[in-house]
């Protein structure tokens with residue numbers, strides 16, 4: 001029996017480590033470096049949040065995976081009110097520990113593996129690639145997703161507004177991509193964690209009725 005190959009050997013070098021040499025070059029400049037990295041939040045935790053956490057601290061027992069009814073009401077309410085989604089039930093929402101965990105593990109949880117492809121924007125949040133590699137699928141990058149070869153493509157990530165470019169996909173562009181994914185039987189996953197942070201454009205969700213036609217197929 002051959003020795004098991006550790007999963008870590010499939011994973012890419014973390015971007016912050018890849019950036020280290022560039023940082024050193026910039027720091028050597030006479031005027032120094034303009035470091036725009038954000039990383040760990042540094043602002044104080046608002047009093048209101050601290051108090052709410054303390055007030056809820058005495059809660060023995062295991063939490064349920066899909067959260068309390070109140071939380072699920074808040075989630076479905078926001079999706080309808082803010083995103084313009086059609087009917088959304090408690091079965092359509094799931095709180096997660098952090099979206100990073102979901103992004104990284106979802107391809108595995110969906111049963112993807114060798115022979116499958118996972119696509120994401122050429123310049124993207126690095127965890128899409130990590131998720132593809134964790135399950136043994138082939139990572140594929142795109143400029144326009146509808147130009148991808150759908151053969152073997154199981155999962156397509158969108159990210160609007162984008163990290164790191166800030167690009168916002170207009171509603172008709174989203175509609176076109178959703179239609180393409182459905183036509184080719186590709187599961188579309190839309191990471192919209194910056195949806196509330198539109199600046200010059202008004203970001204639209206794939207869950208908006210005009211984009212998905214009021215159904216969540218695919």
Ligand SMILES: Cc1ncc(COP(=O)(O)O)c(C=O)c1O
Nearest residue numbers: 098099100101125159163191193
């Ligand atoms: C595009 C994108 N998706 C997901 C995440 C993960 O967010 P969190 O794990 O904090 O929910 C980030 C964080 O930087 C991100 O930029």
